[in-house]
Amino acid sequence: MILRKPAQPQSRHAMAPTDLGSFTIFGKGTSLRWQLALMTAAMVTIAVGAMTTVTYWTMSTSLAASVDQNLDEKASLLMQRTLDPLYVVNLNSEVQRFKTYHPDIRISVSPPAWSFFYGDSIPVGGDFTPTGVGEETSVRTVGNDRILTKRNSMGTTVVLAQNMDSTQKLVGALGAVLLVISGLGILLAIAVGMVVATAGLRPLGRLQRAVDYVAQTDDLKPIEVIGNDELAQLTTSFNEMLGALQESRVRQTRLVADAGHELKTPLTSMRTNIELLMDVYRMGKLGEMSKEDLDDLEHDVLAQMEELSALIGDLVDLAREEAPEHDMEPVELDEVLEHALDRVRRRRPDVQFQFHADPWIVEGERAALERAIMNLFDNAGKWSPVGETVRISLKAARRKAVLLVDDSGPGIPPEQRERIFERFYRTDEARAMPGSGLGLSITKQVLDRHGATIDVEESDDGGARFRVVFSGRPGYDGSDSDSGSDDGHTASDLRGELFAERWIRDNVESP
Incomplete structure (x- = not known):
């Protein structure tokens, strides 16, 4: 059931729903309170209607079955009475006596070996069903009469007919009462639905007022939470x-x-x-x-x-990294490292770079990874004295790859290692160096987006060591390996992988 409001001319602004207590259904704005009330009424109507129908059908069926049972009992008693010769001799007076005690029932009896019926004129027929030893019974409705015919193997037939006007009036009165009760139930359901909807939507109205307050005042203070629903x-x-x-x-x-x-x-x-x-x-x-x-x-x-x-x-790079994520694709990390290193070497010709990278593939954005890694390499080159060497290595295993970038600079104090990835943060030594303080922040942001982790340690010669752990897969193709191995790898490959996994465990997973 949907309440439809008459179409009214509205401005374009007025047509936009702004009330949290209403929303749009089939192009017509209907109050959520009314929708909940009408939905409740509809469900109650269905339940009451089903209950009323079942009750009406049960009562009418029960009354009809009661009439049939009463007629069957009386017909069985009369058939037993016909076995008494005195009853047959006085059949006229016996029939009149029966009608005296049962004025609403007409009777017609044919004793054993009789070829005619004595009593009221009642049509005999219908579909007979065996109901006992040598007995058959037929029950049917003709007009307003309920007719029961019972006969046995000795030729006795009893026909009883009861007028159903009183029963039908009783069933009609019952239906009227049930209809009135159903109507009152529906009206009560609508009223209760309105009360329930109003009470249930009160927290939603409070939330709406809070949203309006935020929109009008730009104050982002939290809303009080009441209950746990x-x-x-x-x-x-x-x-x-x-x-x-x-x-x-x-x-x-x-x-x-x-x-x-x-x-x-x-x-x-x-x-x-x-x-x-x-x-x-x-x-x-x-x-x-x-x-x-x-x-x-x-x-x-x-x-x-x-x-x-x-x-x-x-700043542009930082804004670009805060933009929506780009599509990820397989990237050969070792090639990205090599390309970034070529660019950094041209910018830092006074520093030596020692480089080795195992083939490794990650899912990510190539340009962002190259920009982040170039910032990392450039930072190491900037802090290494003239003529010193920056050591870069990418070691790969089956599930993880570790990138180590070691410089020969003064290193980073332990208490400042967590803050160097903050925007614009620069150590006391870094303030005398050119730079914006955004390079490592951009690197951290890109690596986090690609599921990589980065940590700062001390290198072997007292400088800074940046350790980056990548997920992914090895970049080699094992299809040309020795076919004698179950997984396509030679024994040498397997020994190498076991060594690499131990190296990862010792150098990555250990604190």
Whole structure:
């Protein structure tokens, strides 16, 4: 049952549902309160209707069966009486006596060996069914009469007919009473449904007011949770969403503040140098500056422009990583490492790089992985002294691969190792170095998205060691291996895998 409101002209804005207490069904806006009430009424109507139908059918069937049983008992008694010769001799008076005691029943009797019936004129016939030893019974309805005919093997036949007007009136009265009760039940169900819907939707209305308050005031304070039902769980989920929004807002505010602070430093230096150059030019003293001073000024401006450009690029990369995820595809990690290393070598020609990588395949985005790994390599090259070596290795086993990046720099104090992946965080030593403090944050974000873990340790020569653990699969194809092995690998391959798994256990899974 659907309550349809008459169509009314509405503005486009008014047609948009804004009330949490209503939603759209079949293009017509119907109050959720009314829908719950009508749904309750419909279910009660179905239940009451089914109960009324069953009750009516049961009562009418029971009354008809009671009439049949009464007639059958009387017919059996009369058949026994016909065996008495005195009863047959006085059949006329016996029939009149029966009608005196049962005025609503007509009777017709044919004793044994009689060829005619004595009593009322009642049609004999119908489908006979065996009901006892040598007895047959027929029950049928003719007009308003219920006719029962019983005969036996000795030729005795008794026919009784009872008028059903009183029974039908009783059944009709019962049906009317049941119909009135059903109507009252439906009305009561609608009223109860409205009360239940109003009480049940009260927490939803409170949630709606809280949503309106958030929309109007931009205040993300949590909503009070009452009870532990489904609406309370909905409120808890809504509070979690508000918390996530608040955290996102805080991160955004911090990002804008930190980005503004970081951008202000190179811009201020550039402005100072450019204003100095303009003042010298206006005073006509540009020719009086030495070539060394001009070269220093030019070097400072170019360095500040490069720093500003790198910072903007890092911010763009960070925003790109916070965008919706891209489609993942198989990526050959060893090739990504090699390509990123080639780019870093061109940027850090004064540092040596020692590189080895086992073939390994991961599911991910190639460009993002290369950008993250290049930041990791560039960081190691930046902190390694001139002429020192950055050691890079990718060791693969059956289920995990470990990337180790060791530099020869001063290392990272243990108390600062967790914070170096925060945005714009820079250690005291790092503040004197060029950079924005976003490279490792971008790396961490990309690796987390690809299901990899990254940790910071101390390298063998006191520098920093970055350990990255990737999931995936080996990049080799085992189809050309010795066919004598059950899984397609030679004995040497199996020994190598066992060694690699032990190496993973010792170097990855151990704290």
